[in-house]
Amino acid sequence: MKRYKFLGDYRLRFIFAKEVKKAVTWQKRLLVPIPVNAGTMATRGFNQVTGLLKGCSLVEALKTSQTVKDKRQSEKGRADRLRLIQPFELVEPQIERISGKDVTIIDDVYTTGTTIRHAASLLYQAGATSVIGITLAR
Template identity: 40%
Template sequence: MYFSIERPSLLCDTCSQQLEFLHGDICRKCGRSFSLFPEKYRHGDKCSDCVKWEQQGSFITKNRSLLIYNEFAKEVIAKYKYRGDVELIKAFKDEFRQLGRKEFPKSLFVPIPLSEQRQYERGFNQAEGIANLFGKEVVSCLTRPLHEEKQSKKGRTDRLSIQTVFVFDSNFVAKIHGKDVTLVDDIYTTGSTVEAAGKILLDHGARTVSSFTLARG
């Protein structure tokens, strides 16, 4: 599978050259570049992580991401997510819309929610900011009642073991019933967050659930 997007024109050449856009041979399910890990972790057109998810029960049809989560992408996301640089993400608007037309043409977009405490700390939900740039219908039908430790402070094993709790707002049942839904978040690492959210959306009538993240770890 091949996936390619041109660099965003609103970024200077120096910044653009430090971003690594996901392209070439990627995992059919999670979108991770096969060039990032040894061949032994590849199983046909899927990576070993996705094979494990499917063995234990996966709720996500596919994930697609724009960037490889390299050091510069980490800096970009940190400025957007933690330092309130909400204008920064608009540099990727054209690329989001191109990808949306290609990969999620008939989807509703559902941002991964923050807990009330985290939303208060940041002043905005970074996933909602990304979702709004696709130019499609955004449905904020999930809430996150529990305050969790930041994912960035956890190791891979801890992230995989997290039982993230989401609550579905029943006022949106008719809105998502029978529809293709795309979850939106900033980073995909182990997939545990989108899998948890995907399950609850399918339980409430979504036809399929996929996900998009700005970066793929």
């Protein structure tokens, strides 16, 4: 994961994507990836989550509320992660696509579940009928 996500070995997505696609393509749910902020995108050059979902129909209904992170999630301890304030906002044009639908949030790593809980909270506010999360690793 370090090599893929932090060292930028984007080719590894092909290996990981097979497992992720297997877990999500049979479902009749909207797929909502966890976004990265602009600073991460500028530094890394890709969103590690959407890289796992090439060829899948995605609803990019979330965006980060901060442009640059003060510290990477991977550098935070459990207590800091659990205290994280809502890091996302809904993308206005996508809200109507969420209402009345079953949604699957896709993320790369599950540590405390805080990221998925924050994302789910907003998706429920947008009218999602149900929300589950799928991650590549734990």
